[in-house]
Amino acid sequence: MCGRYALTSPPEALAKLFAAIGALPNFPRRYNAAPSQALPIVRRTPRPGRELALARWGLIPSWSKGPDSRFSMINARAETVAEKPAYRGAFRHRPCLVPANGFFEWQAAKGGKQPYYFSLKSGEPFAFAGLWEHWIGAGGDEIESFTIIVTDANDCVAPVHQRMPVILHMQDHARWLGEDDAPTRERLALLRPLPADEMQCWPVSKKVNSPANDSPDLLEAEADLLGP
DNA sequence: CCAGACGTTGTT
DNA sequence: GTCTGG
DNA sequence: CCAGACGTTGTT
DNA sequence: GTCTGG
Numbered sequence: 001m002c003g004r005y006a007l008t009s010p011p012e013a014l015a016k017l018f019a020a021i022g023a024l025p026n027f028p029r030r031y032n033a034a035p036s037q038a039l040p041i042v043r044r045t046p047r048p049g050r051e052l053a054l055a056r057w058g059l060i061p062s063w064s065k066g067p068d069s070r071f072s073m074i075n076a077r078a079e080t081v082a083e084k085p086a087y088r089g090a091f092r093h094r095p096c097l098v099p100a101n102g103f104f105e106w107q108a109a110k111g112g113k114q115p116y117y118f119s120l121k122s123g124e125p126f127a128f129a130g131l132w133e134h135w136i137g138a139g140g141d142e143i144e145s146f147t148i149i150v151t152d153a154n155d156c157v158a159p160v161h162q163r164m165p166v167i168l169h170m171q172d173h174a175r176w177l178g179e180d181d182a183p184t185r186e187r188l189a190l191l192r193p194l195p196a197d198e199m200q201c202w203p204v205s206k207k208v209n210s211p212a213n214d215s216p217d218l219l220e221a222e223a224d225l226l227g228p
Numbered sequence: 229c230c231a232g233a234c235g236t237t238g239t240t
Numbered sequence: 241g242t243c244t245g246g
Numbered sequence: 247c248c249a250g251a252c253g254t255t256g257t258t
Numbered sequence: 259g260t261c262t263g264g
Contacts, residue, residue: 001236001237003237004248035247036263036264037264061241062241063234063241073234074236074247075235075247077235077236085233085243086233086235150236211247211264
């Protein structure tokens, strides 16, 4: 699963890395991004090209009566995303990249849950596979939202949690976004766990538990819990 | 036909 | 909107 | 994902 | 326990 992540690269760096063109939205460095918040995604523009845009984390299906949290879906299962009513249309027509520098998972243990931070060994920002949606309310209000696709944990994440977000390799971004017109099965084939040897992980402070905390120290390793 | 759902996770 | 269940 | 709330009335 | 808010 994935219910919290970090995005510390600035808009200019992300636009360059993910080949987004046009006006850049403004957003601060985030060390503890949480559902319901406005966060950047990368998606296709009506013309050929990609753009960086802000959207609310928690996909609101277009048929939903409102931005009700019961229909605000923060994760979609890779195994069923192409068929589920809430995601099928977005899977075909509204894929997106969700830029991140790392993500958190919680390990259930005696005495409470211990959070861990996961990132790439390369230290580079990366993209989760996501879907976005455009919701228009009865009063004409509009919300753009997104969800992050999840799959089985790899051997890096498995000791902490059984599920993890899908992280795409740079060379697969175009296919996920549908820019090469690949058939559905080839887009689905991208929704696999990233190889474990490309990732690193360490325990972090429980300060990350509260979404109100959002500071650089949340990403620092908690020395007490590192191995001998 | 209409009504109701439409999602994920873990349960130490 | 679209599918499943009754 | 976790934290925190979880209620009613009448009031300008 | 269960729901909402961030």
